[in-house]
Amino acid sequence: DLDTALIYYDRALAVSRGLGSRMTVAGVLSETGLVQARLGRYRQAIVRHHEALDIMLELGATREAARIKARIGDAYFQLGDLNEALDHYQQSYEITSTLDSRLNLSDAVGGLAAIHGQAGNHGQAAAGFREALEIARALDDQEAVVWALLGLAEQEILAGNKAGAREALVEAEDRLTAGGHYHDRARIALLQARLAEDPRQARDLATEAVEMAREGGLAADAWECRSDLGVYQYALGDTVAAKASQLAAMEGVESLWLMVGAEELRRHLMGPAGVPYARMVNLLYDQGDAGAPAREALEGAERSRARVLSQRLAVAGSRQSSWFGEGLDDETREIAAAIAQRQSRLQDADIAAAVRDSLKREIAALERDFRVARLDDGSAGGAEAGAFPGDIGDVLRGVAPDETVLFFFLAEDRSFLFTARRGEVRVWPLPARDEIENRVRMYLGLWAQMNRQDSSTGGMQVPSDNDLAAASAGLFRFLTGPAAAEVAAAEKLVIVPDGLLHRLPFAALVDADGKHLGEKILFLAPSLEVLAKLRTGPQRAPETPGREVLEVIAVGCGLTGGDNSGSGQRVNPFTGRPLVGLPHAEAEAANVAGRFRRAQLRTGAQATEAGFRELSAYRADILHIAAHGVADQKEVRRSFVVLNPPTRDDEAALMDDGILQWYEAAGLDLDAGLVTLSSCSSASGVLAKGEGVTGLT
Numbered sequence: 045d046l047d048t049a050l051i052y053y054d055r056a057l058a059v060s061r062g063l064g065s066r067m068t069v070a071g072v073l074s075e076t077g078l079v080q081a082r083l084g085r086y087r088q089a090i091v092r093h094h095e096a097l098d099i100m101l102e103l104g105a106t107r108e109a110a111r112i113k114a115r116i117g118d119a120y121f122q123l124g125d126l127n128e129a130l131d132h133y134q135q136s137y138e139i140t141s142t143l144d145s146r147l148n149l150s151d152a153v154g155g156l157a158a159i160h161g162q163a164g165n166h167g168q169a170a171a172g173f174r175e176a177l178e179i180a181r182a183l184d185d186q187e188a189v190v191w192a193l194l195g196l197a198e199q200e201i202l203a204g205n206k207a208g209a210r211e212a213l214v215e216a217e218d219r220l221t222a223g224g225h226y227h228d229r230a231r232i233a234l235l236q237a238r239l240a241e242d243p244r245q246a247r248d249l250a251t252e253a254v255e256m257a258r259e260g261g262l263a264a265d266a267w268e269c270r271s272d273l274g275v276y277q278y279a280l281g282d283t284v285a286a287k288a289s290q291l292a293a294m295e296g297v298e299s300l301w302l303m304v305g306a307e308e309l310r311r312h313l314m315g316p317a318g319v320p321y322a323r324m325v326n327l328l329y330d331q332g333d334a335g336a337p338a339r340e341a342l343e344g345a346e347r348s349r350a351r352v353l354s355q356r357l358a359v360a361g362s363r364q365s366s367w368f369g370e371g372l373d374d375e376t377r378e379i380a381a382a383i384a385q386r387q388s389r390l391q392d393a394d395i396a397a398a399v400r401d402s403l404k405r406e407i408a409a410l411e412r413d414f415r416v417a418r419l420d421d422g423s424a425g426g427a428e429a430g431a432f433p434g435d436i437g438d439v440l441r442g443v444a445p446d447e448t449v450l451f452f453f454l455a456e457d458r459s460f461l462f463t464a465r466r467g468e469v470r471v472w473p474l475p476a477r478d479e480i481e482n483r484v485r486m487y488l489g490l491w492a493q494m495n496r497q498d499s500s501t502g503g504m505q506v507p508s509d510n511d512l513a514a515a516s517a518g519l520f521r522f523l524t525g526p527a528a529a530e531v532a533a534a535e536k537l538v539i540v541p542d543g544l545l546h547r548l549p550f551a552a553l554v555d556a557d558g559k560h561l562g563e564k565i566l567f568l569a570p571s572l573e574v575l576a577k578l579r580t581g582p583q584r585a586p587e588t589p590g591r592e593v594l595e596v597i598a599v600g601c602g603l604t605g606g607d608n609s610g611s612g613q614r615v616n617p618f619t620g621r622p623l624v625g626l627p628h629a630e631a632e633a634a635n636v637a638g639r640f641r642r643a644q645l646r647t648g649a650q651a652t653e654a655g656f657r658e659l660s661a662y663r664a665d666i667l668h669i670a671a672h673g674v675a676d677q678k679e680v681r682r683s684f685v686v687l688n689p690p691t692r693d694d695e696a697a698l699m700d701d702g703i704l705q706w707y708e709a710a711g712l713d714l715d716a717g718l719v720t721l722s723s724c725s726s727a728s729g730v731l732a733k734g735e736g737v738t739g740l741t
Contacts, residue, residue: 045261046079046082046083046260046261046262047083047261049079050076050079050080053072053075053076053079054076056068056072057069057072057073057076060072066099066102066103067099067100067103067105067108069096069099070095070096070097070099070100070103070105070108070112071096071108073092073093073095073096073099074092074093074096074097074111074112074115076092077089077090077091077092077093077096077115077116077119078115080092081115081118081119081122081264082227082260082262082264083261083262083263083264083303084262084263084264084300084303084304085303085304086119086120086122086123086304087304087419089119090116090119090120090416090419091416091419093112093115093116093119094116094412094416096112097109097112097113097116100112106139106143107139107140107143107148108148109139110135110136110139110140110143110148110152111136111148111151113132113133113135113136113139113152114132114133114136114148114151114152114155115151116132117129117130117131117132117133117136117152117155118151118155120132121155121158121159121162122264123304123313124313124316124317126159126162127678127679129155129158129159130156130159132155133152133155133156133159134152134156136148136151136152136155137149137152137153137156140152146179146182146183149176149179150176150177150179150180150183150185150188150192151176151188153172153175153176153179154172154173154176154188154191154192154195156172157169157170157171157172157173157175157176157195157199158172158195160172161195161198161199161202166199166202166203167203169195169199170196170199170200170203170205170208173192173193173195173196173199174192174196176188176191176192176195177189177192177193177196180192186219189216189219190216190219190220190225190228191228193212193213193215193216193219194212194213194216194228194231194232194235196208196209196212197209197210197212197213197216197235198235200212201235201238201239206239209235209239210239213232213235213236213239216228216232217232226256226257226259226260226262227257227260227262227265229256230253230254230256230257230260230262230265230269231253231265233249233250233252233253233256233269234249234250234253234268234269234272236249237249237250237253237272237276238272243276243279243280244280246276246279247273247276247277247280250269250272250273250276251273253265253269253272253273254266254269254270254273256269257269263296263299263300263303264300266296267292267293267294267296267297267300267317267320268293268319270289270290270292270293270296270320271289271290271293271319271320271323273289274286274287274288274289274290274293274320274323274327275323277289278327283327283331286327287324287327287328290320290323290324290327291324293319293320293323294320294321294324294344294347297313297317297320297321300313300317301313301317318348318455318733321344321345321347321348322348322453322455322456322457324341324344325341325344325345325453325455325460326455326457326458328340328341328344329341329460329471329473338462338469338470338471339436339437339469340436341460341462341471342436342451342462342464342469342471343435343436343439345451345453345460345462346436346439346451346571346572346573348453349542349570349571349733349735349736373417375417376414376417376418377699379410379413379414379417380414380699381699382406382410383407383410383411383414384699384700384701385701386403386406386407386410387407387617387701387703388617388689388700388701388702389403390403390404390407390615390617390618390620391614391615391616391617391623391701391702391703392614392615393613393614393615393620393622394613400620404618411681436469436572437467438576439572439573439576440464440467440469440572440576441576441580442572442573442575442576442577442578442579442580443464443538443572443575443576444536445466446535446536447465447534447536447537447538447567448463448464448465448530448531448534448536448537448538449462449463449464449465449537449538449539449540449572450462450463450524450527450531450537450538450539450540451463451464451540451572452474452523452539452540452541452542452543452545453542454474454477454480454481454542454543454545455476455477456476456477456478457476458473458474458475458476459473459474459475459476459477459480459542460472460473460474461474461523461524461525461527463527463530463531465534470527472524472525472526472527473525474523474525477543480522480523480543480544480545481543481544483519483522484519484544484545484547484548485544486515487515487516487519487548488547488548490507490511490512490515491512491549491552493506493507494506494507494512512552513554516552516553516554516560517553517554517555517558519553520553520554520555520556520561521556523545523553528555528556529556531555531556532555532556532557532559534564535564535565536564536565536566536567537550537561537564537565537566537567538567538568538569538572538575539566539567539568539569540568540569540570540571540572540575541568541570541736542736543731543733544731546570546731546736546737547728547731547737550566550568551566570735570736570737590661591661591662591663591715592661592662592663593642593662593663593664594642594643594644594662594663594664594665595640595641595642595643595664595665595666596636596637596639596640596642596643596644596664596665596666596667596668597637597643597644597646597659597662597664597666597667597668597716598633598634598636598637598643598644598645598646598668598670599633599646599647599650599651599655599656599667599668599669599670599671600629600630600631600632600633600634600645600646600647600651600670600671601626601629601630601647601651601670601671601672601686601687601688602625602626602627602628602629602630602670602671603623603624603625603626603672603686603688614686614702616674617701617703618676618682623672623686626670626671626672629670629671629722630647630648630670632670632722633645633646633647633668633670634647636666636668636670637668640666644662644664648688649688649691651671651687651688652687652688652689652690652691652700652702653687653690653699653700653701653702653704653708654690654700655687656687656704656712657712659712659714660712660713660714660715662715663715663716664715664716664717665716665717665718666716666717666718666719666720667714667716667718667719667720668720668722669685669719669720669721669722669723670722670723671685671686671687671722671723672685672686672723672724673685673686673721673723673724673725673726673740674686674724674725675725675726675727675728675729675739675740676729676730677728677729677730677731678730679730680706680707680729680730680738680739681705681706681707682705683705683706683729683730683739683740684703684704684705684706684740685703685704685709685721685723685740686702686703687702687703687704688702689701689702690702706729706738706739706740709740719741721740721741723740725739725740726739726740726741727739727741728740729741
């Protein structure tokens with residue numbers, strides 16, 4: 045009864061604080077974080093662990109701090125944020141290795157093994173869990189032993205070593221004491237089901253796992269058990285029960301998604317939790333490729349991404365984003381200012397390498413403090429999203445009668461292309477995700493070689509126009525298959541990509557008639573529901589009294605010198621690469637502004653972060669920005685627009701470092717009908733399951 049456990053932990057926390065025992069306070073906070081993570085409340089878990097970590101570090105309790113770092117890694121791992129998980133596991137491992145102590149080393153080693161497993165390195169992952177198991181046995185840590193055994197069993201199953209998996213599960217079950225241990229018992233039953241040769245036995249074991257997860261209130265386990273149960277029910281021919289189980293798993297994922305309560309954490313969840321959606325789509329496809337099954341399958345595919353995107357749209361539409369801005373409390377604002385000051389220094393090309401490395405480490409630590417502070421006060425984008433569409437027909441009403449929808453859904457075993465026109469939905473099978481994305485990488489590689497033809501290619505042969513044309517036609521056939529003729533005949537296409545297809549220039553593909561898709565009218569959307577809401581809902585917020593109305597605001601920043609653009613060579617603060625001047629950026633902005641009567645031109649001292657915040661006083665039809673754009677494809681916080689440094693030295697300028705980062709842009713109160721970002725990499729960014737590309741646009 046984890047909720048009751050939390051009540052007693054709260055009492056213990058109050059008593060230990062009253063006694064002034066900070067070590068005990070930290071221990072209770074971390075144990076509370078463990079319970080919150082089991083319940084799927086990852087935001088609260090991360091915050092409690094960090095509170096405990098801060099106390100342990102202040103007390104110099106390094107060993108205990110190492111264990112808490114591993115627990116933070118566990119929370120991020122369960123959430124699906126593998127980068128953060130890896131970072132915390134590595135820190136825990138480095139600390140325990142430095143101390144030459146096996147105490148707590150099992151947690152870090154096992155965590156790193158789990159990361160290897162997610163990357164598909166099952167042999168390496170199994171070896172890591174064996175090492176963690178050896179350490180836990182030597183320390184006689186029963187909880188750690190069971191955890192390592194379960195991790196080992198899962199990797200052995202994935203590697204095809206069923207005998208090794210059974211051996212690990214038998215020992216894990218033997219080590220459990222009577223009663224409780226719902227999480228461990230649910231995992232054991234689930235893994236035993238995956239080992240069962242008889243589908244009836246597998247179904248019964250999966251049912252037992254579902255019951256264990258239900259009794260323990262384990263939202264993070266329940267959806268996985270439900271989804272596996274649906275697989276075994278379908279194998280036994282019980283399609284109705286299988287659909288019900290997959291639907292229950294999907295609803296469990298969505299409940300968990302809401303429970304997380306923080307947008308920057310939610311965005312990772314759809315990676316590991318996308319399994320039931322793929323299984324539902326597969327199940328429905330097998331029932332028939334047209335009519336009701338196809339519409340239901342498209343609804344399941346759309347549902348896998350609609351929740352994240354709908355919430356993003358709701359926050360943007362309300363202009364109440366709390367990513368960054370006036371809503372920050374004093375402590376968080378101080379952290380943000382400290383980050384900005386260091387990032388400003390990193391733009392100096394002349395600072396020593398040692399100083400640069402030191403500043404980067406300081407920024408990394410401050411960014412963690414910033415994230416935790418925002419998670420703690422609930423300001424990390426926790427707005428609720430609207431309900432899912434009850435019927436795909438409601439969503440398809442956003443598609444015009446003369447438009448043809450191409451909706452891609454990529455999955456591990458089999459992918460799908462849905463086509464829709466005038467409400468009729470058809471579905472076509474495609475190869476697995478890896479095969480599709482490998483073809484896309486090869487195609488993008490050809491374009492990259494073309495882009496390097498004016499520089500040294502290192503002996504690499506540059507593809508000819510004919511090579512590109514053939515590759516464009518081949519990829520079109522590969523992605524559209526039997527639907528190629530239908531797509532070629534369409535004059536207007538609405539394309540909803542998935543996975544790496546978000547980076548594909550669809551306009552460059554050549555259809556069955558030998559024409560580039562760019563000759564058609566193309567619309568790209570991250571989901572059909574978002575498209576429908578953008579087309580049918582209010583495009584802009586109501587006009588705010590007191591805002592000056594303009595036709596265009598044009599911002600130009602070329603880093604070309606002048607009165608207010610700073611001096612000296614500026615570099616990317618995160619990579620150290622030079623930021624080369626854009627000699628025509630300011631002229632471009634002036635050209636745009638000059639074409640309208642009610643226009644405002646911002647260059648020099650007005651093309652700064654402070655200048656952007658001043659735009660809240662205006663309502664413009666068009667906001668045009670001509671400046672350097674840097675889009676990081678691994679970390680969204682590293683995406684930014686380069687502006688001029690601040691020209692004043694007051695408190696308002698403390699958080700201005702001359703780069704408008706993604707989260708800062710999300711916090712601006714802008715009122716524009718159209719925003720044009722005229723820069724490099726403006727369409728690039730981080731790919732995330734369920735939302736597509738998150739970057740500068």
